[in-house]
Amino acid sequence: MTPLVRSSRRVFTVCCAASSLLIAAACSNDENTPTGTGGSSSRLVFASSRDNPATFELDLYTVNADGSDVRRITTSPGDDGEPTWSTQGRIAFTSSRDGNNEIYSMNADGSDVQRLTNNTANDQQPSWSPDGSRIAFASNRDGNFEIYVMNADGTNQVRLTTEPSSIENGPRWSPDGSRIAFQSDRDGNFEIYMMNANGTSPVRLTNSPGDDLFASWAPSGQRFAFHSNRDGNFELYAMNVDGTGLTRLTNVPGKNSYYPSWSSDGKRIAFHSDRDANFEIYTMAADGSDIVRVTNSPDAFDVFAAWRP
Numbered sequence: 001m002t003p004l005v006r007s008s009r010r011v012f013t014v015c016c017a018a019s020s021l022l023i024a025a026a027c028s029n030d031e032n033t034p035t036g037t038g039g040s041s042s043r044l045v046f047a048s049s050r051d052n053p054a055t056f057e058l059d060l061y062t063v064n065a066d067g068s069d070v071r072r073i074t075t076s077p078g079d080d081g082e083p084t085w086s087t088q089g090r091i092a093f094t095s096s097r098d099g100n101n102e103i104y105s106m107n108a109d110g111s112d113v114q115r116l117t118n119n120t121a122n123d124q125q126p127s128w129s130p131d132g133s134r135i136a137f138a139s140n141r142d143g144n145f146e147i148y149v150m151n152a153d154g155t156n157q158v159r160l161t162t163e164p165s166s167i168e169n170g171p172r173w174s175p176d177g178s179r180i181a182f183q184s185d186r187d188g189n190f191e192i193y194m195m196n197a198n199g200t201s202p203v204r205l206t207n208s209p210g211d212d213l214f215a216s217w218a219p220s221g222q223r224f225a226f227h228s229n230r231d232g233n234f235e236l237y238a239m240n241v242d243g244t245g246l247t248r249l250t251n252v253p254g255k256n257s258y259y260p261s262w263s264s265d266g267k268r269i270a271f272h273s274d275r276d277a278n279f280e281i282y283t284m285a286a287d288g289s290d291i292v293r294v295t296n297s298p299d300a301f302d303v304f305a306a307w308r309p
């Protein structure tokens with residue numbers, strides 16, 4: 001496995017008993033915004049090993065939610081993963097192209113790549129502020145994983161959490177910009193927490209004996225999806241930010257679903273799953289119905305899907 005996959009696996013081996021490759025993709029298309037299943041705006045970005053069959057290295061691609069118009073947008077050595085789209089149309093992502101995981105940004109067609117971090121530690125999991133001015137991310141530069149923020153050009157990198165005995169990662173900026181969701185094992189296993197965007201007042205939102213990971217906000221800011229192995233294998237769930245309204249969205253015993261990404265119209269959720277043999281990208285209605293398979297590359301990982309805002 002390549003470095004990003006290894007590091008993801010290492011993180012998720014620490015966090016999750018039944019760890020597997022995790023990745024999601026964001027979406028973007030420039031010239032058109034086709035209407036996909038369910039009427040949602042329908043460009044996704046995702047990571048795939050489809051063009052690197054010998055190494056399984058991940059590159060980034062964009063695609064319509066119906067599976068059409070796939071475009072490869074990175075070609076560098078190393079893994080490119082964890083892409084996420086800003087409301088201004090730039091994609092931030094994690095790459096090991098320069099030797100270890102760093103955060104980069106680029107236009108949605110792959111042009112104008114900018115390196116934003118430069119640190120021998122793992123810097124990963126970028127999440128844009130809604131106005132596109134800042135990026136939250138996770139890094140173990142200070143000894144273990146904590147949540148950081150920086151300006152969109154990489155300046156002014158500031159640590160938000162200080163929990164030396166636990167992992168804090170998976171930051172996701174709220175749609176109104178006021179809060180950041182993240183995951184931590186500070187209470188014994190991974191739970192979803194939420195804090196103010198300046199790092200104050202963390203609140204625990206989930207409480208399960210399993211690992212609850214990678215919150216994705218609904219555009220209303222009142223609900224979030226996440227993946228959890230609380231019922232045995234990893235499935236997708238959603239709940240309200242006040243802790244009510246827990247709903248299980250997927251149910252495929254023995255297979256896993258990961259990394260939800262809520263569409264900006266609130267109607268659909270993208271994710272990746274090995275339910276059809278290896279990892280492919282899927283979307284479903286926000287209530288878990290109407291699952292649509294987006295990718296079909298049986299010999300490649302297709303992971304880390306994210307919708308274009």
Ligand SMILES: [Ca+2]
Nearest residue numbers: 101119121123
């Ligand atoms: Ca680094």
Ligand SMILES: [Ca+2]
Nearest residue numbers: 145163166168
């Ligand atoms: Ca920590």
Ligand SMILES: [Ca+2]
Nearest residue numbers: 190208210212
């Ligand atoms: Ca838990």
Ligand SMILES: [Ca+2]
Nearest residue numbers: 279297300302
């Ligand atoms: Ca595949």
